[in-house]
Amino acid sequence: MAANTVLNYLPRKSVIHRLTGTTKLAFFLLFTFASMITYNTWVLLGLLAVSIAAFRLSKIKIREVRFMMIFMLVFLLLNNLFIFLFDPNQGTHLYGTHHVLCHLFWRYDLTAEQLFYMVNISLKYFVALPVAILFISATDPSEFAASLNSIGISYKVGYSVSIALRYIPDIQRDYHSISQAQQARGVELGKNERFFSRLKNSVNILLPLILTSLNRIDTISNAMELRGFGKNKKRTWYTQRPFARRDFLTLALGVLLLLFSLTVTIKCGRFYNPFC
Template sequence: MTKTGSLYIEGDSIFHRLDGSIKFLLLICWTIFVFMFLDIRIFGIVLIVGLIMLKMSKLPKKAVLPLFVFMIVFTLINAIYILVITPTFGSKLAGHYTVLLHFGPYKLTLETLFYTLTLSCKYICMLPVTLIFIFTTHPSSFASSLNRVGISYKVAYAVNIALRYIPDVRSEVQNIINAQEARGVAFKRGDAPLFKRLKNYIVILLPLIISSLDRVEVISNAMDLRGFGRYDKRTWYSRRTLKRLDFIFLGLIVLLLIGGIVLRNTVFKGFWYPI
């Protein structure tokens, strides 16, 4: 969390200089491009490009690395679910049936294992651009950019508030955990079994919901006192004009989307499996 009370990290990279609406369009089109395909060759190239972009953003490793670890753990859990629940789904897509593991009625195929790897790469490909958007976009700048492209300023301001208060909610969760630990509730490894610790986290929900509702009421009253929503339009202190760099990236985004549609309909039409 920075001094602005948001996840925004100050910097002077090429992505920090981009307008918030351009980065939002980049995130949307990047997501559409990735979900068009089910080909690990495409995902390998996309991941390399994404990591290069993440390097260009000059974000500190201590902010990026934990989210990478979380994403890898998530993909591993998702992969295990796929292998357990649908062990032959990849064979249906590939048109081949190569049994890798046979245990009673359970049959795991090599095609499903490769499909799981492909799907995991797809999820990881989303992370670099998402991190760039989150950590290089100031909430106020992003809200004004959304309003400029036609989104109601009320919706834009709601997004602004959501981005600003994510760190506050995280801090509130830590405060509640500290308070519960002072009362003898176990949250750390070694203090209680895993299932018991997971069950204890439920204790956090009620005070977190109550504190969040209190915060919502305070913000709502403050906005009402300032006449928020009275007029159809409003001005923005942080709004700036689009620059040459913004238009260059806008052109690259359009090319990315068009190129993805062409490749999807001509070359990479479905699940790729090396025979």
């Protein structure tokens, strides 16, 4: 059975996958800016609905991107924890009111304002996460490189990004294969083994993995040199497709979402205060 990989392209027959790389890159940037400039709860909820709808249209299943979601949830919990530890009154300062729900210890009071502020922080992550996962999982690396080149970035940079995105799943598969070989030789990496023993055995896998990676990089470098890569200032792309109607509609949606978020933020303020 093939190893489960993360940060890899998942081909599907969906409207999201049929969009050009340039469209997906532009929409990702527009949508990210729209979610970054505001903490207004209603705007974030609207963006969240769009984000979930886009994820459903992509036909990518949650179990296929479970690792990325779990990683983001852990990061989100740690982020909220440190926000509260370093400044438990941040929400009070922002909203201008103070409603204590319960006293915890020392200077730490759990206030409704701080809780609401951290909920909005979490909303921003939940808004951006599905679109970020889609951008990675629904964009072919070569198509992504072509999209970078189409907005003026050097094709050498785009090609480097493409190789990196293709290389990450290969490294994961190599690690899985070496791990299986080591376990067949009696090296225990299962959950029954103690944590530090598993960590030590996992580190022992890194040496053959690094050697395999260096050999692959050398092979790729020689192949590119033989093909005269970098000789010309420009290059063509097999994966660069012409814009279709769906691309223009997607870009229009991204611009409208950004303008909506910006308008509400200017008119109503960056923060929505339910405690007034």
